[in-house]
Amino acid sequence: MCCFFIFILFISCAVCQASRQFSIKTGESVTIPCRYDRKYIQHKKYWCYGGTFNFCTIQAYANNTKGKVTVTDYPAESLFTVTVNNLQTGNTGWYWCAVEISGPDVGEYLYITVKSDPDLSVMESRVRGEEGGNITVQCFYSAAYQNTQKQWCRFKDGRCNSVGRTATSQNSAVNISDDGRRSFSVQMSGLKKSDAGWYWCSAGDLQVPVHISVNNSTVFLNVTTNTDQQKDNSVHEMMSLWLLVAVGLGLLLILVSIVTYMFRKTCKKENQTRTRKKSNDAAAHTPSSAVDHEGDVTYSSVFYATKNQTQSLRVKDDEVTYSKMNSPPVRDDEVTCGNVHSLGDRDNEVTYSTVVRD
Structure with missing residues (x-):
């Protein structure tokens, strides 16, 4: 019976790759990348929970969400990601990244530990940089991992860089430094588009996944920004010009109104003077009536x-x-x-x- 159990365990792990271990803080979420061979692009991918691959419980299939688990397939990159939200201590255990095939399914097993004070974590699990620029990733470890090896690894090809070494490849330059106070930093300079993707910080046998995004170069952004600023300036200048024209027209209208009022007032006075003068002249040439000279x-x-x-x-x-x-x-x-x-x-x-x- 014992031999039969050992045989089953051997069969279930015959297609397994090396395990990965994660330490997650209680209540937080984690996104884990899972790699597969390109020949399995059209096959179903799934996330499974359990100590034995053949008897694990499927929690969600690719491009689907079930409960607090979401699985998303990226065929162009030959990987799928698993996002688990609101992890609790009861979620501690073995998990499997698996691909469903006609024969025995293939999978990679990993172990997740959930606790209030994780042994390895990062300040940001998603970091954005600009082409040609620099980024810095801060990784924190517990006292139990003070003397373990610290590394920064690329998920696509498994290439790793260790603390104290500056590696320069066809991509960006990577420098890792450990301050000895339970944290080490990873600096990537001269970023290129090809640097985008998944990485992980590692201390001993623990890993923390980090995703790097590389945006367009600063020069392009500056050109776009300057263009937008020029458009904004043009709009402001046009608005200022229209405002000045409106103010000028308003002042001109007020001036015309004042001149018209003064002209009409002057004409009215002149007409009144002419009328009074004509009345006096008519009175001087008109014979007086008996009533006008009643006193005489x-x-x-x-x-x-x-x-x-x-x-x-x-x-x-x-x-x-x-x-x-x-x-x-x-x-x-x-x-x-x-x-x-x-x-x-x-x-x-x-x-x-x-x-x-x-």
Whole structure:
């Protein structure tokens, strides 16, 4: 029976590659890359949990999400990734990156430890850089791994760089330095597009996956930025020009309104002056009526009276006869004086007359 169990264990691991171990902090997420042969591009990929490959539990297939597990296939890179969210201590155990084929499935086993204080971690699991620029990845390890070997490895080809060595390849230059205070840093300079991909920090038998993205060069970005700035400047200049034109038109309109108002006011005053002057001239050449010279009218009374009655003469209102005579204005040098004579010799036939001159 014991021999049969050993045989089964040998068969289940016959197609396995070397194991990888991860230490994850409780409550966090992790994305793990899994590599496969290009001849399996069209085959199903899956993530499996269990100590024995033949009896493991499939948690999710590629390009699908089940629970807190998401599997995504990248055929162009011959790999798929497994993202597990909100890991807890109960998730500690053996897992398998597997490919389903007609014969026995092929897979790579790895071990995940979940605890509150992980033995190896990184500050950022996804780092972005610019072509030709530099990036720095900070890796932290526990005291238990103080004296272990620290490495920075490329997932695609398995090439690794160790602490204290500066490696220069056809890609970027890599420098790893350990400060001896439970952290070491990885600096990649002169980045190229081909540097993009998956890497991992390692301390002893522990690994932490890190994904590097390389964007377009700084020069291209600067050109784009300058172009955008020029467009923004042009828009601002156009807006400023339109604002000045609007202000100028507004001031011109106000000035025209003021001039028009002053002109109309001046014309109104001149018209009033002309009208007043014409009225004065018309009044000067128009004969005055009796009403206008009522104060200059002399009333004449004509009646008969005897000499004896002259002293005590009283005239009744209904016996008074009023008369007036108007004449055109006469200059002083044209005044003609005359005497008014009575029509008879009788004293009781005295006639009084008055000449009124307007």
